[in-house]
Amino acid sequence: IQLTQSPSSLSASVGDRVTITCRASQAISTYLAWYQQKPGKAPNLLIYAASTLQSGAPSRFSGSGSGTDFTLTISSLQPEDFATYYCLQLNDYPLTFGGGTKVEIE
């Protein structure tokens, strides 16, 4: 199952609403997770089951979608949110990640 993330990068300002999309090559129900990764660090779980916020993740992060189309939304971008975001499908092996979306400061 291929996951296509878009955009691959974006520039935004603090306070902006940001939306990242992840499209699966076949239906994966809601078996999708979103991760944030900062340079030199391990990925950190934000959202699982497409829309469930991980304990401790800020409430400005939200996820939606099912089947083949998914979105990660940051309602009001904060300085600590500049990072790369990855989606991951867990519907079938091999487990696959999207190519990543790098969120940069405008």
Place this chain on the structure above:
Amino acid sequence: EVHLLESGGDLIQPGGSLRLSCVASGFDFSTDAMAWVRQAPGKGLEWVSSINANSGTTLYADSVMGRFTISRDNSKNTLFLQMNNLRVGDTAVYYCAKCAGHCQYRHFDFWGQGALVTVSS
């Protein structure tokens, strides 16, 4: 607090072997599936292998099938990745990841800090 600590990363020549370890703490290691995920320099994330809680099921990416072996010792809370016949393309940071119960249909909820494997002559 969940903690995963990888070790064993090194500079190795093509064709060589290496074994990574991941020591887990802060949760009941014997009840959760575990996985290895790698990230080549400047690239994205790639799932490598998973193992279920009792070692009865192991799964591999095509890129490492037949060369890598995942295993675990629940008595020592340790996950392993034996890597044989290493290639330049295996150069990456290797992350140990805990699955929330199972890996399939669930998610990776905690990650280690990573171990760097460099394959070069």
